[in-house]
Amino acid sequence: MPAYHSVFLDEPNQQVIGNFALLPLRTRTRGPAQQLPQMTDTTELDIEPSHTSYDPLDEILSLFRANTFFRNFEVKGPADRVLIYGILFVSEALSKIRPGNSRRDAEKSVMNVALDTNFAIPGDAGFPLNQAFEAPKDRNEAEILRQYIMQMRQELAMRLLNRWWLSFQKRKFMGKQL
Amino acid sequence: MAPQTPAVVMDNGTGYTKLGFAGNDSPSFVFPTAIATKGPSAGAAGGTGGSGSGRPAVANKPSFLTGGAGPTGHLSGKRGTEDLDFFIGDEALNASAGPGYGLHYPIRHGQVENWDQMERFWSNSIFKYLRVEPEDHYFLLTEPPLNPPENRENTAEIMFESFNCAGLYIAVQAVLALAASWTSSKVQDRSLTGTVIDSGEGVTHVIPVAEGYVIGSSIKSIPIAGRDITYFVQSLLRDRGEPDSSLKTAERIKEESCYVCPDIVKEFARFDKESDDRFKQYQVQQPGGRSVTVDVGYERFLAPEIFFNPEIYSSDFLTPLPNIVDTVIQTSPIDVRRGLYKNIVLSGGSTLYKDFGRRLQRDIRHLVDARIKASEARAGNAAKSGGLDVQVISHKRQRHGPWFGGSLLGQTPEFRSYCHTKAEYDEVGPSIVRRFALLGGPGST
Numbered sequence: 001m002p003a004y005h006s007v008f009l010d011e012p013n014q015q016v017i018g019n020f021a022l023l024p025l026r027t028r029t030r031g032p033a034q035q036l037p038q039m040t041d042t043t044e045l046d047i048e049p050s051h052t053s054y055d056p057l058d059e060i061l062s063l064f065r066a067n068t069f070f071r072n073f074e075v076k077g078p079a080d081r082v083l084i085y086g087i088l089f090v091s092e093a094l095s096k097i098r099p100g101n102s103r104r105d106a107e108k109s110v111m112n113v114a115l116d117t118n119f120a121i122p123g124d125a126g127f128p129l130n131q132a133f134e135a136p137k138d139r140n141e142a143e144i145l146r147q148y149i150m151q152m153r154q155e156l157a158m159r160l161l162n163r164w165w166l167s168f169q170k171r172k173f174m175g176k177q178l
Numbered sequence: 179m180a181p182q183t184p185a186v187v188m189d190n191g192t193g194y195t196k197l198g199f200a201g202n203d204s205p206s207f208v209f210p211t212a213i214a215t216k217g218p219s220a221g222a223a224g225g226t227g228g229s230g231s232g233r234p235a236v237a238n239k240p241s242f243l244t245g246g247a248g249p250t251g252h253l254s255g256k257r258g259t260e261d262l263d264f265f266i267g268d269e270a271l272n273a274s275a276g277p278g279y280g281l282h283y284p285i286r287h288g289q290v291e292n293w294d295q296m297e298r299f300w301s302n303s304i305f306k307y308l309r310v311e312p313e314d315h316y317f318l319l320t321e322p323p324l325n326p327p328e329n330r331e332n333t334a335e336i337m338f339e340s341f342n343c344a345g346l347y348i349a350v351q352a353v354l355a356l357a358a359s360w361t362s363s364k365v366q367d368r369s370l371t372g373t374v375i376d377s378g379e380g381v382t383h384v385i386p387v388a389e390g391y392v393i394g395s396s397i398k399s400i401p402i403a404g405r406d407i408t409y410f411v412q413s414l415l416r417d418r419g420e421p422d423s424s425l426k427t428a429e430r431i432k433e434e435s436c437y438v439c440p441d442i443v444k445e446f447a448r449f450d451k452e453s454d455d456r457f458k459q460y461q462v463q464q465p466g467g468r469s470v471t472v473d474v475g476y477e478r479f480l481a482p483e484i485f486f487n488p489e490i491y492s493s494d495f496l497t498p499l500p501n502i503v504d505t506v507i508q509t510s511p512i513d514v515r516r517g518l519y520k521n522i523v524l525s526g527g528s529t530l531y532k533d534f535g536r537r538l539q540r541d542i543r544h545l546v547d548a549r550i551k552a553s554e555a556r557a558g559n560a561a562k563s564g565g566l567d568v569q570v571i572s573h574k575r576q577r578h579g580p581w582f583g584g585s586l587l588g589q590t591p592e593f594r595s596y597c598h599t600k601a602e603y604d605e606v607g608p609s610i611v612r613r614f615a616l617l618g619g620p621g622s623t
Contacts, residue, residue, distance in 0.1 A: 003489075004443055046451070065476070066442045069490035 003070035008079035018134035021078035031151035060086030114157035185588035196581040200588025209267030288322030316345035331608035345597035354583030355525035362573035372521030377528035437532035439479040500541035525579030535572035
């Protein structure tokens with residue numbers, strides 16, 4: 001049984017930049033992502049993939065722990081790339097927390113990572129996975145992609161704060177880090 | 179005729195030796211297959227086999243140089259006592275911790291490597307632990323699959339000539355493990371056809387057996403077993419920075435808390451929801467007398483998961499156990515495959531995790547069903563398959579499977595007629611043990 005893939009691979013009408021899918025997110029942050037309704041009848045920990053509000057970020061957080069144990073991952077489509085990016089971002093955010101930090105300090109350092117606007121997107125020289133990711137076609141697309149990823153980062157960081165995963169700091173998904 | 183003495187059942191494995199009497203429920207003694215002798219530790223022994231190779235150097239001068247008569251008697255006397263100065267099992271581990279003794283493991287990869295040490299190991303097993311007279315007992319020994327016949331001859335030489343035992347039978351461990359599974363209620367016909375998954379401390383074997391005979395060409399082994407699970411638990415403890423991450427702690431956690439889950443993502447979610455039930459704590463007494471608490475978390479289900487997803491542990495071995503089992507059966511002769519799928523028997527300490535058999539059965543069934551479906555599709559859905567029954571047998575005697583199988587077969591009334599006796603050995607010579615009639619096969623009870 002290989003690593004887990006995204007359930008959004010077969011989602012119809014995906015908006016794609018390069019080969020990175022811009023899937024709808026359940027978020028209040030501003031950006032190009034289509035918004036999914038906030039859920040009312042369930043919680044973040046219990047949400048099922050069949051729920052209408054289930055978004056790629058829920059999936060990233062639920063697959064993160066299992067997938068970080070795998071070194072090989074076959075990319076099956078644009079939605080898998082969202083998953084990869086999200087998992088690598090979670091690793092990075094966790095790595096900023098020092099052991100012995102208070103909860104407040106930890107939250108602060110995670111949010112700092114998320115709010116940092118100086119990050120690489122697919123196609124940039126500093127992006128670690130350019131073999132698997134295509135660069136956006138023009139500057140306009142690059143800007144949309146950047147804003148989308150920014151949204152992902154902020155929303156992920158906010159949801160991450162409810163989890164307690166320091167033991168996964170040292171594992172590197174596919175041997176890569178952002 | 180006087181009441182028969184029970185047969186002695188000895189199962190010498192790479193890691194542990196199981197000793198006891200036929201008819202008993204569990205072995206009387208279980209201890210490491212280790213021997214501590216005077217002199218330096220392993221490696222020096224060379225492992226060439228034959229007598230004398232592992233012996234400590236005693237006489238530094240040949241007797242004719244010592245001036246004839248007198249001192250020779252003294253020297254040979256000394257040699258005699260040094261030869262007797264050794265320990266086996268747990269005592270060997272203790273002795274080697276102190277000065278003067280070196281620790282040796284006479285069995286490697288299931289096969290005897292050092293016959294001199296093995297002979298001394300057996301002599302202590304018989305006289306010091308079991309305390310029996312070998313002349314009065316028949317012996318049932320075990321051997322790994324693909325054991326060369328020369329090894330059997332060596333064994334017979336030692337058993338008959340050194341110990342003068344009354345009779346001897348040598349059985350293949352995998353066949354005995356099949357016999358041990360007869361205690362399970364799931365087994366209806368007591369056949370000796372099945373696939374044995376034997377996972378101990380060092381290595382995991384998948385062995386197909388058809389009507390009591392091992393299909394040697396299809397055996398596969400997997401470099402993942404008990405020791406690797408311990409290492410993996412240890413690495414998870416270290417990742418988390420637990421206060422104690424010694425191998426001993428990891429081993430205890432492995433043995434007491436680990437189980438097999440149906441799906442790791444779902445299991446992670448379950449830990450989130452029911453964290454109070456799922457997370458455990460474990461007290462460790464450290465050498466200084468301090469007691470520390472170690473948290474036990476995801477390793478409870480991640481550790482045995484390395485059988486089903488080796489990728490999470492090793493980077494060079496990636497094939498999951500269910501796929502290996504499937505390949506083994508697919509490379510066996512076509513007329514026995516149905517029987518091999520129907521009777522997959524677990525044996526050895528590393529198969530004891532809760533739900534191990536269930537998960538294995540489910541995963542193998544998935545593989546089989548997918549293949550049947552694909553071939554039906556290739557046939558244009560014109561022919562339908564009747565399906566294939568996959569059954570993994572878990573039973574209560576798994577831990578010492580081969581030993582218990584030996585105990586079961588050794589107590590049958592016809593057991594003695596299958597053995598070669600001392601008289602037959604004296605008549606024919608060591609080559610007599612190259613062949614044994616199949617114990618527990620068709621025709622016997």
